[in-house]
Amino acid sequence: MDLGLQLRRAQRRLTYLGYRTLLRSIGFKRARSLGSWSGALQFHLFWRKRWRLQRDIAQVLGHTAEDPCIRALLREAYRVNNGAALEIMAMFDRRQDERDLVSRCELDGLEHLSEAMAAGRGAILLATHAGNALLATIRLAQAGWRVSVVYRDARMMSEGFFQEGLEQYGIQAILANGGIRAYGQMLTALKQGRIVFVMMDQGVKQAEDGLMQRFLGKDLPMSAGPAQLARASRSPVLPLITTAATPAWRFTVQPPVALTGGTLESDVELLVRVTERQILQAPQLWSWHHRRWGKSPLVASASHQ
Secondary structure, X not given: OOHXXXXXXXHHHHHHHHHHHHHHXXXXXXXXXXXXXXXHHHHHHOHHHHHHXXXXXXXXXXXXXXXXXXXXXXXXXXXXXXXXXXXXXXXXXOOXXXXXXXXXXXXXXXXXXXXXXXXXXXXXXXXXXXXXXXHHHHHHHHOOOOEEEEEOOOOOOOOOHXXXXXXXXXXXXXXHHHOHHHHHHHHHHHHOOOEEEEEOOOOOOOHHHOEXXXXXXXXXXXXXXXXXXXXXXXXXXXXXXXXXXXXXXXXXXXXXXXXXXXXXXXXXXXXXXXXXXXXXXXXXXXXXXXXXXXXXXXXXXXXXX
């Protein structure tokens, strides 16, 4: 393995351990404030990455890179999503009072979910990395819904971190890296009438594991999993949009998306466009600084305006 890659992974692991130690000291209620502060600091310190992101976001949104609103948008994205990351770390590292967690999350559009679930095929909840959407799954579970969350392991986290963290709140954890076994678990969950929570907005690491799509101005390999799952199960796909970060996280479940009825590729493209619309409704809440989107080159003349 490349020495530079080893060092970066070691640095991320040490950062995780440092935050975990600090969070155990200050508690869950202060986790988001700490993350918000660290996000603002990261935004100011890593100015080269910030400028590159500002340039790319500006072109996607039809602005100039010097536009103050783009700088403000990106700074807020750093603050919101670093705060969400530490909040998730704290609530999965040590079990929190569910009443406190639920009080920090407002969830609209549940009538759409109820109507979709009435068909008896479960439902696929398509979310994005915009704030602490996992709070929405805890809120659903506490309301009596059976919820399964599809997640990917992070090397810097302790083994079993997400699985154990989700299960302590009564949520089934499905490791996406599990291949055909994971796909079988998702299908079974839907057949059991469960809500399967998935994300596809950060693409996949290896190009051969996804389908190339134009996503927010960049050509990225996007997961075909959600589309394939919906096609095989005939379960409805409902977008989950993050609409606000303060004073509480606020999410909205939208009506089901009708697949194209054509090829898998056309359905993947449809869900990519749906995901873009989710993000662009409140772009200041999405994690633009995630490594995969941030490092990919912008396609010339990309704009969503």
